[in-house]
Amino acid sequence: MCLGIPGRIVSLSDGGGLLMGMVDFGGVRREVCFAYLDGQVEVGDYAVVHVGFAISRVDEEEARRTYEALKEMSELDELDWMREVAETGLGPLKERPA
Amino acid sequence: MKYLDEYRDPQLARTLVARIKEESSRPWVMMEVCGGQTHTIVRQGIGEALSGSVEMIHGPGCPVCVTPLEQIDRALHLASRPEVIFTSFGDMLRVPGSECDLQQIRARGGEVRVVYSPLDALELARNNPDREVVFFAVGFETTAPANAMAVWRARELGVENFSVLVSHVTVPPAMVAILESPDNRVQAFLAAGHVCTVMGWTEYLPLAERYRVPIVVTGFEPLDILEGILMAVRQLESGRYEVENQYVRSVTRQGNLPAQDLVSRVFHLVDRQWRGIGMIPSSGLGLREPFAAHDAERKFALEGITADEPSVCRAGDVLRGRIKPNECGAFGKACTPERPLGAPMVSSEGACAAYYNFKRFPAPDPRAADVAAARAL
Ligand code: SF4
Numbered sequence: 001m002c003l004g005i006p007g008r009i010v011s012l013s014d015g016g017g018l019l020m021g022m023v024d025f026g027g028v029r030r031e032v033c034f035a036y037l038d039g040q041v042e043v044g045d046y047a048v049v050h051v052g053f054a055i056s057r058v059d060e061e062e063a064r065r066t067y068e069a070l071k072e073m074s075e076l077d078e079l080d081w082m083r084e085v086a087e088t089g090l091g092p093l094k095e096r097p098a
Numbered sequence: 099m100k101y102l103d104e105y106r107d108p109q110l111a112r113t114l115v116a117r118i119k120e121e122s123s124r125p126w127v128m129m130e131v132c133g134g135q136t137h138t139i140v141r142q143g144i145g146e147a148l149s150g151s152v153e154m155i156h157g158p159g160c161p162v163c164v165t166p167l168e169q170i171d172r173a174l175h176l177a178s179r180p181e182v183i184f185t186s187f188g189d190m191l192r193v194p195g196s197e198c199d200l201q202q203i204r205a206r207g208g209e210v211r212v213v214y215s216p217l218d219a220l221e222l223a224r225n226n227p228d229r230e231v232v233f234f235a236v237g238f239e240t241t242a243p244a245n246a247m248a249v250w251r252a253r254e255l256g257v258e259n260f261s262v263l264v265s266h267v268t269v270p271p272a273m274v275a276i277l278e279s280p281d282n283r284v285q286a287f288l289a290a291g292h293v294c295t296v297m298g299w300t301e302y303l304p305l306a307e308r309y310r311v312p313i314v315v316t317g318f319e320p321l322d323i324l325e326g327i328l329m330a331v332r333q334l335e336s337g338r339y340e341v342e343n344q345y346v347r348s349v350t351r352q353g354n355l356p357a358q359d360l361v362s363r364v365f366h367l368v369d370r371q372w373r374g375i376g377m378i379p380s381s382g383l384g385l386r387e388p389f390a391a392h393d394a395e396r397k398f399a400l401e402g403i404t405a406d407e408p409s410v411c412r413a414g415d416v417l418r419g420r421i422k423p424n425e426c427g428a429f430g431k432a433c434t435p436e437r438p439l440g441a442p443m444v445s446s447e448g449a450c451a452a453y454y455n456f457k458r459f460p461a462p463d464p465r466a467a468d469v470a471a472a473r474a475l
Contacts (some may be wrong), residue, residue, distance in 0.1 A: 001290045002240035003134045037359040052215020053244040056295050069319045081188045081214040089222040
């Protein structure tokens, strides 16, 4: 579960004191936290992202190779979790069970 | 060697395999401690390719698999409480507890939510102030910075209804536990690349020195692994025991310093139980005192929940390299990925599931298991 997925940085912004950014993972987009690469990345760069946190910058070639390798290995579970969150949302739950 | 043709660069793979075989003057025993590497090694048949030269033992490299039964039972207890929204990474949902798993709790009406980032769980807590949101904080050093940040932010933003059930483990103490066990056979380690992306590799220096064991930081792709193994063989053949870095594409000497810094502000080292292995001193992370309000174990008084691991599961022997997964009597029969008895059968990175999924290993006859058990004694 610790492999992380490389993606391309689409945008960077301030999220209440934390550097946040939109990352494109082979077509799936998701906001992630860049606090641990603050000052080291720009839009258009590639980063390895694990559970919503960018942990290292990589070059484009390495990002592509790694993404393909993960795909071959079916080690892209994190993308499924992203989709699940996108589907169910993080808003208020409707009712409180009795 | 049919699997070699599937490599990105089959020619290079062949050359590396040939070199490893040529340069090994005797059979060497190595251990990888990374679920991603285990997956690749089993899937690509690297063990068979190197048979006679290098034996790979699949160590406790999957955080999902080593999360102790007790912590799973605590998670199940919390997830069953009506006021709790229990949040977790997706790969924990099918890990068997004593009675059931998180997925079953969800089916029975428990509020169990898969999150991608621990910050998702925090967001959920902010949006549901009348509910208790608990996040299952598991993982190795690679995941700790993310989980540390969620706790840090919760305190900063005063999100009182957010807490974490922590089951973090760290890799080097597990390596020490393996090296110190009386029947240890491991002569060299491949260290986990992505763990070192965060941590760097200097913490392995005293380990290599004290136990005179070569440690090669290695990536998870097939060619990475073959290269890492060759580097380790060369050290063994020349009597060196150093820390070397095969995975320079991702790992620097110092690692990610801001991440290490926040982890050490939020967490401190604690003794931690490893499923199948038992207690390893100072091998886990627990919340520091200033974050006690976000500690689910204290908030919900969970100390009373303890568990004994089922004796039929031989995960401990598998993770210590005493037996191969298919030498466990339950392998492929009572225990399958659909109905796992033990955690290493749950995750695709667990040694048992990796063996099962790549099907090249028949379940042994009972005598073979006995022979293996006798060998382990
Ligand atoms: S095959 Fe199943 S029962 Fe046997 S060690 Fe692996 S997880 Fe445990």
